Amino acid sequence: MPDFTTEEEGPRLGEAIVFWSCISLMAVGLAYMVAIPLTGR
């Protein structure tokens, strides 16, 4: 297992923003790519 030590500083907003932005981007992209063929385009 890799060495794991906690960060001295607490969590910041930045990592939450990049995480949820990534999840949202992928969810929207997948929904779009599933929906387009279902509309018969």
Next chain:
Amino acid sequence: MRPIRDNALSLVFGALFVLAIAGQAIAGYLDENDSLDQHGMPLQTFGAYLTSSSFTVDVAENWQSEFLQFFLFILATIWLVQRGSPESKKPGDEGPGDDKEQLVGEYALAGSPKWAKVRGIRQVIYSNSLLLVMGALFLFSWLAQSLGGTNVANEENAEHGLPAITWLEYIATPDFWSRTLQNWQSEFLAVGAMITLSIYLRQRGSSESKPVGAPHHVTSASSD
């Protein structure tokens, strides 16, 4: 600008993704219209191309293989090792690890995620959340590829006066498996190359490499 520096890796790859998919959309649109022109058919608008199965199937077939790659890599590295590779745990460490190593339940830290501190189904879900999400992304991308591919195949069938096929018929066609496997083979080769090349090769300063002076047989910086 500390927030930028702290998240630089995600931001750079996010920007590269946007540039690459914009480039793919433009190149795909021009290619599609070239093909329509050669067949003497009316040209498409850019908006019509972006909302067509031709575009979505090309995007989805690459997405599914990338998420499958990470799904399998995460799964395989639980139980399999490669001596000398920084991508692997060291031999003898195979398996999911005990609660103390994993900092769960009574071994959780004050700052540990809430679902790591509790026992039961929530801890099981959170303990496997990365694998579960990668697996779901793979399955949805593969589904999107198959749905888009069915429409594209039916457009080509209509041009040639052939009958339309169902989704179930399409996923048994060579076209579906050719699109699928041509992506899988490259992903598996790339992962295998990363695992094996990093035994003997180094990149100073990269988290994907052992330290330059680490012996070849050492599996990671923390190995004995």
